[in-house]
Amino acid sequence: METFALTHYDEAADYIRRRTRQQPQIGLILGSGLSELAAQIEEADIIPYAEIPHFPVSTVAGHAGRLVIGRLEGCVVCAMQGRFHYYEGYSMQQVTLPVRVMKRLGVQTLILTNAAGGLNPRFRVGDIMVIEDHINLIGMAGVNPLRGPNLDDFGPRFPAANRIYTPRLRTLAHEVATELGVPVQRGVYLQLSGPNFESPAEVRMLQRLGADAVGMSTAAEAMVAHHAGMETLGLSTITNVAIGDLEATGQPSHEEVMEAGKVIVPRLKALLLGVLQRLAGEGSNRQAVAANQARPTEGG
Known part of the structure; x- marks a missing residue:
């Protein structure tokens, strides 16, 4: 089993520090078809994954395979332009x-996006779902990212999992969506291993388990972020509707996911930028409060 020691994470983080002038506070993991969001990052330092020690390389179409660090809506972000998947091997x-490398860089907030299949019959292609909870089905079956020696520098051996997606950030996402007039859903995301899409019988099973959307990423990343004490927000874009009818003639495909992503990206971009604006405002307010507290009182 491939495992990493703290020194491996630090080697990657140290390399990234040498390649950027900036200190990111927010991490972004951009899913299928969403890499173009990274093009809006200003003063960007771009590092190909292949150059970073111990980093895998993304092999999926639509995943550029670069780390982009820079300013976006007043926040310094570290954006993954494409992610890695268990199905890639x-x-x-x-x-x-x-x-974990982001955590060692000082990132305290992680925003995850993904392309997902809609399981909830009310969902339509083009919807955005704020993830309230997840079912890490493959993690429950043994493929858990926390398996192996625990690294106490990140978190405890037996972490709780009832508040993985930070309530404050979920509320913030809904508030921003309302302000922008962007309709969003809320629900439970379920991670499978992939790479095949689900059979009709599997779709019906997942619906009975209580999942609203299904995909091949995110839950494991969110669990690791939560274990490390990071605040986490997850957003699923519904790029296809999972087919539970054995006699249906339609078939989901990666091309369908990519095409749907083109429609969804403007909505998701507006929502993400709005969330970042609010987070930047919160950071400014905290700095102002700290400065006032540090200021000597009159006559002091």
Whole structure:
């Protein structure tokens, strides 16, 4: 099993520090078809994954395979322009390595996006779902990113999993969506290993388990971020509707996902930028409060 020691994460983080002038506070993991969001990052330092020690390389179409660090809506972000997947042949420790590297870089908030299949019959292609909770089905079956020696520098051996997606950030996403007039759903995301799409019988099973959307990423990354004490927000873009009818003639495809992503990206971009604006405002307010507290009182 591929495992990493703290020194491996630090080697990757140290290399990234040498390649950027900036100190990111927010991490972004951009899913299928969403890499163009990174093009809006200003003063960007761009590092190909292949150059970073211990980083895997993304092999999926639509995943550019670069780390982009710079300013976006007043925040310094570290954006993964494409992610890694278990189905590519990587271990879960490799898939989630960038999350822990971000933590070592000082990132405290992680925003995850993905392309997902809609399981909830009310969902339509083009919807955005704020993830409230997840079912890490493959993690429950043994492919858990926290398997192996625990690194106490990140978190405890047996972490709780009832508040993985930070309530404050979920509320913030809904508030921003309302302000922008962007309709969003809320629900439970379920991670499978892939790479095949689900059979009709599997779709019906997942619906009965209580999942609203299904995909091949995110839950493992969110669990690792939560284990490391990071605040986490997850956003699923519904790029296809999972087919539970055995006699249906339609078939989901990666091309369908990419095409749907083109429609969804403007909505998701507006939502993400709005969330970042609010987070930047919160940071400014905290700095102002700290400055006032540090200021000597009159006559002091």
